[in-house]
Amino acid sequence: MSKSCTSISQAVADIPDDSTIMVGGFGGSGAPVELIHALIDRFRLTGSPKDLTVINNNAGNGSIGIAAMIHAGMVRKMICSFPRSSNADAFNTKYLANEVELELVPQGTLAERIRAAGAGIPAFYTPTSFGTELAAGKPTEEFDGKMYVRERWLKADFALLKGHMGDEAGNLTYRLAGRNFNPLMAMAANTTIAQVTHLGESGSIDPEHVITPGIFVDRLVEVTDPQQEEVLVREGVVY
Amino acid sequence: MSKSCTSISQAVADIPDDSTIMVGGFGGSGAPVELIHALIDRFRLTGSPKDLTVINNNAGNGSIGIAAMIHAGMVRKMICSFPRSSNADAFNTKYLANEVELELVPQGTLAERIRAAGAGIPAFYTPTSFGTELAAGKPTEEFDGKMYVRERWLKADFALLKGHMGDEAGNLTYRLAGRNFNPLMAMAANTTIAQVTHLGESGSIDPEHVITPGIFVDRLVEVTDPQQEEVLVREGVVY
Amino acid sequence: MSDFNLMEDKLPNAKIAWRAAQDLSDGSYVNLGIGFPEMIAKFQPEGRAVTYHTENGVLGFGKAPDIGDEDWDLINAGKKAITLNQGASLFHHADSFAMVRGGHLDLAVLGAYQVAQNGDLANWSVGAKGVPAVGGAMDLVHGAKNVAIVTDHVTKRGEPKLLERCTLPLTGIGCVTRIYSSLAVIDVVDAHFVLREKLPEISIDQLQSVTGAELHLDGNVGDLIVPEDI
Amino acid sequence: MSDFNLMEDKLPNAKIAWRAAQDLSDGSYVNLGIGFPEMIAKFQPEGRAVTYHTENGVLGFGKAPDIGDEDWDLINAGKKAITLNQGASLFHHADSFAMVRGGHLDLAVLGAYQVAQNGDLANWSVGAKGVPAVGGAMDLVHGAKNVAIVTDHVTKRGEPKLLERCTLPLTGIGCVTRIYSSLAVIDVVDAHFVLREKLPEISIDQLQSVTGAELHLDGNVGDLIVPEDI
Numbered sequence: 001m002s003k004s005c006t007s008i009s010q011a012v013a014d015i016p017d018d019s020t021i022m023v024g025g026f027g028g029s030g031a032p033v034e035l036i037h038a039l040i041d042r043f044r045l046t047g048s049p050k051d052l053t054v055i056n057n058n059a060g061n062g063s064i065g066i067a068a069m070i071h072a073g074m075v076r077k078m079i080c081s082f083p084r085s086s087n088a089d090a091f092n093t094k095y096l097a098n099e100v101e102l103e104l105v106p107q108g109t110l111a112e113r114i115r116a117a118g119a120g121i122p123a124f125y126t127p128t129s130f131g132t133e134l135a136a137g138k139p140t141e142e143f144d145g146k147m148y149v150r151e152r153w154l155k156a157d158f159a160l161l162k163g164h165m166g167d168e169a170g171n172l173t174y175r176l177a178g179r180n181f182n183p184l185m186a187m188a189a190n191t192t193i194a195q196v197t198h199l200g201e202s203g204s205i206d207p208e209h210v211i212t213p214g215i216f217v218d219r220l221v222e223v224t225d226p227q228q229e230e231v232l233v234r235e236g237v238v239y
Numbered sequence: 240m241s242k243s244c245t246s247i248s249q250a251v252a253d254i255p256d257d258s259t260i261m262v263g264g265f266g267g268s269g270a271p272v273e274l275i276h277a278l279i280d281r282f283r284l285t286g287s288p289k290d291l292t293v294i295n296n297n298a299g300n301g302s303i304g305i306a307a308m309i310h311a312g313m314v315r316k317m318i319c320s321f322p323r324s325s326n327a328d329a330f331n332t333k334y335l336a337n338e339v340e341l342e343l344v345p346q347g348t349l350a351e352r353i354r355a356a357g358a359g360i361p362a363f364y365t366p367t368s369f370g371t372e373l374a375a376g377k378p379t380e381e382f383d384g385k386m387y388v389r390e391r392w393l394k395a396d397f398a399l400l401k402g403h404m405g406d407e408a409g410n411l412t413y414r415l416a417g418r419n420f421n422p423l424m425a426m427a428a429n430t431t432i433a434q435v436t437h438l439g440e441s442g443s444i445d446p447e448h449v450i451t452p453g454i455f456v457d458r459l460v461e462v463t464d465p466q467q468e469e470v471l472v473r474e475g476v477v478y
Numbered sequence: 479m480s481d482f483n484l485m486e487d488k489l490p491n492a493k494i495a496w497r498a499a500q501d502l503s504d505g506s507y508v509n510l511g512i513g514f515p516e517m518i519a520k521f522q523p524e525g526r527a528v529t530y531h532t533e534n535g536v537l538g539f540g541k542a543p544d545i546g547d548e549d550w551d552l553i554n555a556g557k558k559a560i561t562l563n564q565g566a567s568l569f570h571h572a573d574s575f576a577m578v579r580g581g582h583l584d585l586a587v588l589g590a591y592q593v594a595q596n597g598d599l600a601n602w603s604v605g606a607k608g609v610p611a612v613g614g615a616m617d618l619v620h621g622a623k624n625v626a627i628v629t630d631h632v633t634k635r636g637e638p639k640l641l642e643r644c645t646l647p648l649t650g651i652g653c654v655t656r657i658y659s660s661l662a663v664i665d666v667v668d669a670h671f672v673l674r675e676k677l678p679e680i681s682i683d684q685l686q687s688v689t690g691a692e693l694h695l696d697g698n699v700g701d702l703i704v705p706e707d708i
Numbered sequence: 709m710s711d712f713n714l715m716e717d718k719l720p721n722a723k724i725a726w727r728a729a730q731d732l733s734d735g736s737y738v739n740l741g742i743g744f745p746e747m748i749a750k751f752q753p754e755g756r757a758v759t760y761h762t763e764n765g766v767l768g769f770g771k772a773p774d775i776g777d778e779d780w781d782l783i784n785a786g787k788k789a790i791t792l793n794q795g796a797s798l799f800h801h802a803d804s805f806a807m808v809r810g811g812h813l814d815l816a817v818l819g820a821y822q823v824a825q826n827g828d829l830a831n832w833s834v835g836a837k838g839v840p841a842v843g844g845a846m847d848l849v850h851g852a853k854n855v856a857i858v859t860d861h862v863t864k865r866g867e868p869k870l871l872e873r874c875t876l877p878l879t880g881i882g883c884v885t886r887i888y889s890s891l892a893v894i895d896v897v898d899a900h901f902v903l904r905e906k907l908p909e910i911s912i913d914q915l916q917s918v919t920g921a922e923l924h925l926d927g928n929v930g931d932l933i934v935p936e937d938i
Contacts, residue, residue, distance in 0.1 A: 026764040026801075027787040028780050057764075057801075084841040085787070092839050104840050107763055108805030108847030112360070115802040119572075120579030120621060121351070122382035124363040126809065127850035131828075131881035134842065143361035143391070152382070169529070169538065169565030173447070176782040176798060180764050183800045187580060203564030208412070209448055210567035211800075213537050215507050215529065215582050230780035230787070265534040265571075266557040267550050296534075296571075321613040324557070331609050343610050346533055347575030347617030354572040358802070359809030359851060365579060366620035370598075370651035373612065408759070408768065408795030415552040415568060419534050422570045426810060442794030449797035450570075452767050454737050454759070454812050469550035469557070 003170045003214070004199060005221045008038040011193050015039065015158050018076075020053040022114065022185035023066060024161040027058060027085070028229030030178030032162035032195050035221075036065050037239055039160075043074050051076045055114070055156060057107060057181060059083035059091035062233035067091065075100055079154070081107035087233065106134060109151055111184060117153035118187020118216070125150050159189035162226065163212070166196030167204045170214025179211060186216040193219040197226055242409045242453070243438060244460045247277040250432050254278065254397050259292040261353065261424035262305060263400040266297060266324070267468030269417030271401035271434050274460075275304050276478055278399075282313050290315045294353070294395060296346060296420060298322035298330035301472035306330065314339055318393070320346035326472065345373060348390055350423060356392035357426020357455070364389050398428035401465065402451070405435030406443045409453025418450060425455040434462040482680045484636065484688060488660035489677070493704040494628050496521040498587060498658040501626075502528050506584040507577075509533070509618055512556035515587040515628055521708070529565075531583060533614040535574045538566030555614060578614070578621035586622035588615060590629045590657075592644040595691040596669040597654040599627065600646035612649075619650035631659035631688060638690035640664065640671060661685055663702055664693070675700040712909045714866065714918060718890035719907070723934040724858050726751040728817060728888040731856075732758050736814035737807075739763070739848055742786035745817040745858055751938070759795075761813060763844040765804045768796030785844060808844065808851035816852035818845060820859045820887075822874040825921040826899040827884040829857065830876035842879075849880035861889035861918060868920035870894065870901060891915055893932055900924045905932040 005011040012035060015021065025031030043049060052075050059078045060067030067090035069075050078100060083091050094100040105113070106128050116124055125148035129135040139150040161182045163172035172194055174182055186192045194212075199222035232239075244250040251274060254260065264270030282288060291314050298317045299306025306329035308314050317339060322330050333339040344352065345367045355363055364387035368374040378389040400421045402411035411433055413421055425431045433451075438461035471478075489497070491514050499521035502508065509531045510516045522528055529538050532554040539554060540563040548559035577583060592600040599619055602612045619625050629639055640657065657664045662685055663675040673693045676685055678701045686693050719727070721744050729751035732738060739761045740746045752758055759768050762784040769784065770793040778789035807813060822830040829849055832842045849855050859869055870887065887894045892915055893905040903923045906915055908931045916923050 026785075027783060029764070029783050030781065082841045082843040083839055088839070095839055096837075102839075104842055106842050106846040107801070107844040108808055108851075111801035111805050112358070112809075115576075116363070118580045118582075119351070119576035120581060121363050121365060122385075122387055123380075124355070124360050126360060126847075128809065128847045130850070132846065132878045134846065141362075146361075148361055167565060169567075171565060171567050176447070176779065177764050177766050178781040179798055179800050181801050184802050187576060187582070201564070203566075205567075207538075207562055207566040207568045208415070210569075213567035213569060213573075213577070214565060215531070215537055215577055228780045230783075265555075266553060268534070268553050269551065321611045322609055323611040327609070334609055335607075341610070343612055345612050345616040346571070346614040347578055347621075350571035350575050351579075354806075357810045357812075358806035359811060365617075367579065367617045369620070371616065371648045373616065406795060408797075410795060410797050415549065416534050416536050417551040418568055418570045420571050423572050426806060426812070440794070442796075444797075446768075446792055446796045446798045449799075452797035452799055452803075452807070453795060454761070454767055454807055467550045469553075 002168050003218060003220050004168060005219050008034050008221050008223065009041065011035065011219050011221045012039050012042065015049045017049050018051045019049055019157040022055040022156040022159040022189055024182035024185050025056065026180040027061065030162050030174060030180050030182050031065055031229045032160045033065050033227045033229050034223045035160040035193060035195050036069060040068055040072055040239065043072055050074050053077040053079065055079040055154065057081050058085055059088060061085035061229065062087045063090065063238040064232045065229050068239040070094055070100060077101035077103065079103040079105060081105055081110050104134065111181065113151055113154035114181065114184040114188045117155040118184060121153060123150050123152050154188065156189040157191065159185040159192045161186055161192065161194040163194045163196040165198045165200065165205050166194060166220045167200045167202050169202040170217030170220060171205050171210040172196065172212035172217060173205060173209060174211055183212045186212045191218045192216055195221050195223045195226065197224060241407050242457060242459050243407060244458050247273050247460050247462065248280065250274065250458050250460045251278050251281065254288045256288050257290045258288055258396040261294040261395040261398040261428055263421035263424050264295065265419040266300065269401050269413060269419050269421050270304055270468045271399045272304050272466045272468050273462045274399040274432060274434050275308060279307055279311055279478065282311055289313050292316040292318065294318045294393065296320050297324055298327060300324035301326045302477040303471045304468050307478040309333055309339060316340040316342065318342040318344060320344055320349050343373065350420065352390055352393035353423040353427045356394040357423060360392060362389050362391050395428040396430065398424040398431045400425060400431065400433040402433045402435040404444050405433060405438045405459045406441050408441040409456030409459060410444050410449040411435065411451035411456060412444060412448060413450055422451045425451045430457045431455055432458045434460050434465065436463060436465055482684060487679060488631060489704060492517060493708050494658050494660055496704050496708045497663065497702065498626060498628050499523065502526055503584060507531055507582065509583050509586045509622065511588040514589050516556065518587055531577060533574055535569045535571060536566065538563045575617055578617045581621060581623060583622040585624045585626060586618040587626045587628055588618065590627045590639060591646050592639050592641055593627055593654050593657055594641050594644045595671045597652040597666040598644045599649045599654050600644040602649045603647040605647050615649050619653035624655045625653050626656045626658060627654055628658045631661040638688055641690035670694045672696045673699050675702040677702050712914060717909060718861060719934060722747060723938050724888050724890055726934050726938045727893065727932065728856060728858050729753065732756055733814060737761055737812065739813050739816045739852065741818040744819050746786065748817055761807060763804055765799050765801060766796065768793045805847055808847045811851060811853060813852040815854045815856060816848040817856045817858055818848065820857045820869060821876050822869050822871055823857055823884050823887055824871050824874045825901045827882040827896040828874045829879045829884050830874040832879045833877040835877050845879050849883035854885045855883050856886045856888060857884055858888045861891040868918055871920035902926045903929050905930040907932050
C-alpha cells in the first residue's frame with residue numbers, strides 16, 4: 001500500500017468546499033507552495049474548494065501561496081497568530097472588507113492546540129493569554145497559585161505539508177527551520193498530504209532520523225525542485 | 240560553559256534526601272545504569288540520598304539499577320505504570336511490607352504528565368482511565384460528547400537519563416528504542432543529568448538529528464561502554 | 479451437537495489468534511497487547527501490509543531476532559527483543575501515546591479477564607491484594623479506532639468471561655468493539671453482544687449457556703473454522 | 709541637570725540595547741523579540757556564551773548571513789534569514805513553545821507600548837481598528853524566567869509608557885521583571901517600579917515627571933552610562 005500520488009493535482013483532488021485545512025510552514029519556511037497552488041488551480045477550473053477555513057501561523061504574503069488563495073476568494077476564515085507580513089495586502093483587504101474572518105490565537109497556543117488534537121487531548125491549560133482579551137469567554141483555573149486559561153484542541157479535515165525527505169511508508173523529515181508546524185499538523189488532520197523534495201523507498205530514512213512517523217501521513221507527492229515562498233515574494237511573483 | 244562532569248559520582252553528588260527523581264528507560268532499554276549505581280554508591284557511603292520518590296515506567300528488575308536502589312532502602316515511593324517484571328522481587332517485597340509506596344499511573348498518562356510539566360501545561364484532559372478506579376477523585380469533564388479525566392503535570396527535582404550521542408551544548412540523541420521516556424524527563428526536571436556513550440564537541444550532532452535540545456540538559460557525563468540492564472539481569476548480577 | 483465438550487473442543491489460543499489475524503486490514507496500523515495478542519502477527523495473511531506499533535516508541539517492527547542476536551535497546555512493550563522492518567520509525571513515549579490516544583491506530587488487540595455487553599473491559603487487575611500494574615492498556619482502549627479482544631470464552635473454571643457487566647476493576651468503559659473467543663466471534667453493537675461466528679460444533683443454546691449476557695443475532699451466524707494445522 | 713532635554717538627550721535604541729546586553733548571563737538561553745530587541749545580540753559581551761532561541765524552532769542561531777547567502781528555510785521568528793552556530797538544534801513548534809512556556813528560557817526581551825508598575829505589559833495591539841496580530845508574545849511573557857522590556861521611556865508624543873496601569877489591551881499580567889528604557893533601568897518588585905539606574909544628566913524629579921507611576925528607591929541609584937561609540 002504505497003501512499004504516493006502520481007500528481008500534485010491528484011493529491012488535492014478530493015478536498016471539498018467548507019473544509020478546514022491546516023497548511024504547514026512559518027512564513028515561507030516549510031510552506032507547501034505547490035500543493036497550495038494545485039488547490040488554487042482546481043478552484044479556478046471548477047469553483048471548488050471554496051469557503052475554506054485555513055490554519056497557518058500567518059495569513060499569506062505577497063501574491064502567492066495562502067495570499068493567492070485568499071485573493072482568489074477560496075478562504076472564509078483564517079486561524080493564525082500573526083496575519084501581518086511584509087506584504088499582507090491580500091488578507092488585509094478581505095479582512096477589512098469583512099470578506100474573511102479571523103480567529104487570532106497566540107502562537108504557542110496555536111501549536112499546542114494542534115498538537116493536542118493529534119494527541120487525543122481535548123483540552124489543556126496554559127498561562128498564555130490569561131487576563132487578556134484573547135482569553136475572553138474561556139474557562140480559567142488556578143493551579144499551584146497561578147492562573148491558567150483552558151484551550152481546546154484544534155483539528156482539521158486536511159493538512160498540506162512540505163517535507164524534505166519522504167519514504168513510501170509516509171515517514172518524513174524536514175529541512176532546517178521548515179519543520180515548524182508541519183509535524184504537528186500531520187497529527188491533527190483527518191487526511192495529511194505532504195509534498196516532499198525527495199521521495200524514496202520504505203527504509204530510505206534512518207528510523208532514528210524520522211521526524212514524522214508514517215502513521216500520520218496519508219498521501220505523498222514528490223516535488224523535486226520546490227519553490228520557496230520567500231523567494232517568490234521577493235521576485236514579486238503573482239500566482 | 241561546558242555541561243560535562245568529570246565523573247559519574249560528581250554528576251550525582253548533590254542530589255539530596257527527599258528528592259523526586261525521574262529515571263529514563265523502559266525496562267533496560269535506555270536505562271542509565273551507571274548513574275543509578277553511582278547514586279547507590281553514595282548512599283552506601285554516606286546514607287544519602289534517601290527517602291526518594293522515583294519516577295520510571297517500571298519498578299526495577301533483578302538486583303541492579305532501580306531494583307538495587309529499592310533493595311538498598313533509598314526509595315520511599317515509586318510512580319510508575321508497570322511495577323511488574325520478570326524479577327520484581329525488590330519492589331514486591333518492600334511494597335507488600337508497606338515499606339515503599341506506589342502511585343500507579345497509566346503509561347500514556349505518565350508520559351503526557353511528564354511532557355506537560357516540561358511544556359508548562361499544568362493540567363490536561365485524557366480519555367484514559369475514565370470510569371476506572373485509577374480516576375477516583377479526579378475531576379472529569381465532557382467534551383464533544385465524550386468523557387475525560389483531568390490529569391496534572393508531573394515534575395521532578397532531578398532526571399537521570401541515558402543518551403547515545405551528547406555534545407558540550409547538551410544536545411542528545413538516543414539509541415533505538417532507548418529514547419522512550421528520556422526526552423520527556425529531560426524537559427520536566429529542575430536538573431537533568433545524562434550519561435552518554437559518546438560525548439563530542441558542540442556541533443558534533445547534526446542540528447536536524449538532535450532529539451533533546453541542550454536547553455533541557457544541565458549535566459553530561461561520558462560512559463563509553465555502558466552496561467545494559469537486561470544483560471545484567473540475565474547474568475544474575477547483584478549490585 | 480450435544481457431544482460438544484467445552485473444555486476439550488474450544489479453540490486453543492493459537493487458533494483464536496489465527497482467526498483474529500484474518501481481519502487485519504491491508505495498510506493498517508495495529509498494536510498487539512503483550513502475551514497472547516502478540517501471537518496474531520505470526521498469522522498475518524499474505525499480501526496484506528500491516529504496520530505494528532509498540533507503546534515504547536517503535537512503529538514498523540518485525541520478527542524477534544534469533545537468540546544471541548538480541549539488541550536489548552530494541553524491545554517491545556513486553557520487553558522482548560524485536561527487529562525493525564523497512565520504513566520503521568522511532569519516537570519518544572509522548573509521541574507514541576499521541577498515536578494511541580489520538581486515534582491513529584486502526585486496531586488494538588488485547589486480552590481480557592471480563593468483557594461486558596456494553597463494551598466495558600476488565601483486563602488489568604483481579605482486584606485482589608498483590609502488586610497492581612496497568613501499563614498502556616487504559617490508553618489503548620480509548621485510542622484505537624477498533625479495540626478487539628482475544629480470549630478464552632470462559633475462565634479456567636468454566637465461568638463466563640462475557641458478561642452483562644464486569645465485576646473486576648475496569649480498564650475502560652464501552653471500549654471493546656469485537657471479541658474473538660475460543661468459541662465465537664462477537665461484536666459489541668449498541669451495548670449488546672451480536673454473534674457473528676461460532677464453532678460449527680456448538681449450538682447457539684450451548685454457546686448462550688456459557689455466555690453471561692444475551693447473544694443477539696443480526697443476520698447469518700457464520701462458521702468459525704480454523705485450519706487444522708494451526 | 710535642568711538643561712536635560714528629554715527628546716534630544718535620551719538614549720537611542722542601540723544604546724538601550726547595549727545596556728540590556730550587559731546583563732546577558734554566561735550560559736543563558738535567551739529569546740529576543742522581533743525588531744528592536746533583536747539588536748541586543750550585537751552587543752553581547754565577550755566571554756559570555758549565550759544561546760538564542762527563536763519561536764519557530766531554532767536554538768543556537770547566529771548572525772544573519774550575507775546578502776545573497778540566505779537560505780529561506782532557515783529564518784527566525786521575524787522571518788529574517790539566520791545562520792546556525794555550533795551546537796544548534798532544530799525542533800517543531802510545540803517543542804519550541806514547550807521551551808517557552810515550560811520555563812526553560814532564562815530571559816525574554818520584548819518591546820512595549822506600555823508597562824504598568826504591577827508588571828502588566830501591553831505590546832501587541834493599539835486597540836484600534838486594523839488587523840490584529842499577536843505572534844508568540846503572550847507565550848513568552850508567561851514562560852521565561854525573566855521578562856525584560858527595552859523601550860523608549862516615553863511615546864513619540866512625550867507621554868509616559870511606564871504607568872500605574874496599562875490602558876491598551878494587555879499582552880500579559882504581572883509578567884515584566886525589568887525595564888531598560890531610554891532614560892533608566894527599572895525593576896518591577898512587588899508591583900512597584902524600583903529605580904536601579906538613570907542617566908546621570910537627568911534628575912530623579914525630572915525622571916519621575918515623565919514616568920506615569922511612582923519610582924521607588926531601594927538603595928543606590930546607579931549611573932546609566934553607555935559608551936559614546938555605540
